[in-house]
Amino acid sequence: MKKIINNIKGNYKLVIAVLVIGVLLGLVFSGSSDKTVTPANGIEGHEGHNHESEDPTTWTCSMHPQIKQDKPGKCPICAMDLIPLTSMQSSGDDVDPNEIVMTESAAKLADIQTMMVQLGVPEKSVRLQGKIHADERNISELTARFGGRIEKLFVNFTGQTVRKGEKLATIYSPNLVTAQRELLEAISFKSSRPSLYQASKGKLKLWDLTDGQIEEIEKKGEPMLYFDILSPISGTVTMRHVAIGDYVKEGTKLFEVVDLSKLWVMLDAYESDLPWIKMNDKVEFTVQAMPGKNYEAKVTYIDPFINGSTRVAKVRAEVSNKNQQLKPEMFVNGVVNSKIAEASNKILIPKSAILWTGKRAVVYVKIPNRETPSFLYREVVLGPEAGSFFVVSEGLQEHEEIAVNGVFKIDAASQLIGLPSMMNPDGGKVSTGHNHGDMAVDQSQHKMENFEVDKKFQKQLTSFYNDYLSLTKAFVTSNSSKVNAEAESLLSKLSLIDMGLLKGDAHMAWMNDLKVLESKLKEIAEAEDINKQRAAFASFNQALYKSVKSFGLDKVTAYYQFCPMANDDKGAYWFSNSEEIQNPYFGEMMLGCGEVKETIK
Structure with missing residues (x-):
């Protein structure tokens, strides 16, 4: 014991240091505990400090809410810009419950831009293609008014230029000689039987003789054996149907003369x-x-x-x-x-202001007199397209302010907090745990039977596939008429594939695929609504995928792509010759939405 005391005395400085440290640690822990239990002392407790408040922003995708990140970026599914998931719903008695409020920083980050709705005259530059044609009113077809033989020909080739009254040919006609003799005989009865004279003269006029030619016959007192065929107009001889020595009947085509001025x-x-x-x-x-x-x-x-x-x-x-x-x-x-309407002004808004599902057109109207940017969902009825603008028939008034840039991000935020939005007009919270991609069967995982097929058949299928890409491009433009034309063309190309090149099970498999391909192409070609066309296009692609996997393509790399939002959120596929996504189910509205599911080489 005495030894221990002596040791302590020898190291008293160390002992004192340890005691001081112990006291300080006790004060720290006891003070912390007191502040947690009794925050009334004016110092905020530890539990009252929220670390998440330092950076509360979670970034998500408007179309795929299951995607969440702690920093901005792009959605790994559809490559759209992520948006901040913050509470932006309005509150208070003096505001609309469907009003979406954005902070100044959020509006700036989303690059929200607005404009006042104004009246204007819709203008558009319509680009057309065509051909030059001859004026049908300036085409003269010369036919033989009487039978005979071509004695002379003054027009030796087509393309020759002639003037009105110029000789084209000379004809000898026994019937015309007889008719002239009847006229000469009728002259002697001109005073006693004028009707006979007029009838004989009228007969020659019906055979295209002019008054001058008839007077010359009367003066000579003998019939003319040869008659000239004269050009009725100035122009170019585009057709010559006779040659020297030809015998022609009444009504036979002789020449065609066209005035190209x-x-x-x-x-x-x-x-x-x-x-x-x-x-x-x-x-x-x-x-x-x-x-x-x-x-x-x-x-x-x-x-x-x-x-x-x-x-x-x-x-x-x-x-x-x-x-x-x-x-x-x-x-x-x-x-x-x-x-389109020179006498009246129409409400015009830029295309960038519109969210369009095909069934509904949506804009976001900015609420005036708000401290922070606030918007309301509004459905509008669109009129004709006017260049980079649309005419609005119903839903907007002059001098209202609408968002023209960043509209999709406003809609995305509205959708995420359960307010009315483009994809959910009735409102309600979206499910963040559901993957839209699960709604459609991933066809790339289907087991397809590969057949040994004739190389000619494979080349024909490849040619059909290459033409199919034009149909996909037409869907990207959202032009229903163009889709009709491409579908009709593709239907005719489908009939050129020779199924006789297939044997046995391969032949039966193609027959089954062919029924679907034909029926869906007919639906697309006959439908006038782009949404019905796209629904048929989704089914068509399933059958085409089965054919491509079963029979193969010749020296072509095909990218089988998928959009989870297409086909009423069931998802739909399409083929492309490029990895770049150009969505045929939404066009410009969501051009980049989709992903490559399979690469077929």
Whole structure:
């Protein structure tokens, strides 16, 4: 014991240091405990300090709420920009319960831009393609008014230019000689039987003899054996049906003469273009054969019918061609700058302000007199497309303010907190645990039977697949008429695939696929609504995938892509020749939404 005491005395400095440290630690722990239990002393307790408040922002995808990150970026599924998941719903008695409030920082981050709704005159430049045609009113078809033999021919080749009244040919006609003798005999009865004289003279006129020729016959007192066929107009001989020595009957075609000093420009206009084209509109066009030269004409005729095969109507303009530079059948590219309603103003909003599902068009209206940016969901009825604008028929008033940039991010935030949104117009919370991709069967995991097939069949299927890519591009443009035309073309290409090249089970498998491919292409070709076309397109792609996997493609790499939001959130597939996503089910609205599910080489 004495030894221990001596040791302590020897190290008293160490002992004192240990005691001081112990006291300080006791004060720290006891003080912390007191502050937690009794925060009334004015110092905030530890539990009252929220570490998450230092950085409360969680970043998520508007279309795939299951994606959550602690920093901004892009969605790994659809490559859309992530948005901050914060409570942006409005509160208070003086605001609409469906109003979505954004902080200034959130609005700036989402790059929200707005504009006042104004009245304007809708204008659009309609681009048309077509050909030059001869003016049908300036085409003269010469036929034989009486039978006979071609004695002389003054037109030796087609394309020869002639003037009005110029000789084209000389004909000998026994019947005409007889008719002249009847006239000469009737002259002696001119005073006593004038009707007989007039009948004989009228017969010669019906055979295309002029008054001058008839007077000459009467003066000579003997019939003329040869008669000249004269050109009725000045123009170009485009058809010559006879040669020297030919015997012709009454009604036989002899020549066709066309006046090319005025021509028709026949342009193809799709259904969606017709509301913008009216009579007397100015058409500016160029001819591929003469680059750099511009022509102008006016619309003089609009076809009252739509061609059932091409789905276009003909628009005609007339152009002067005195120098004969323009030729029939030349290709032209025309532009019509038109106003749809010159006498009245319409509400116009830019395309970027609209969220469009095909069934509904949605805009977000900014609430005036708010300290922070606040918006309301509004469904509108759209009129015609006017270049980069749309005419609004219903739903907006002049001087209202709408979002024109960052609209999709506003809608995404609205959807995430359960307010009315584009994909959920009735509101309600979205489910963050559900994966839209699970709603559609991942066809890339299906087991397909691979057949040994004739190389010719595989090449024919590959040719069909290459034409199919044009149909996909038409869907990307959301142009229903263009989709109709491409589907009809693809249907005819499908009939060229020779199923006789397949044998046994391969033949039966193709027969099953062919039924689906044909029926869905017919649905697409006959439907006028883009949504019905896209629904059929989703089923068509399933059958095409089965065929491609079963029979293969020749020297082609195909990317089988998937969008989880298509087909009413069931998901849908399509083929592409590029890894880049261009969504045919939503077009510009969600062009980049999707992912490559399988690469088929």
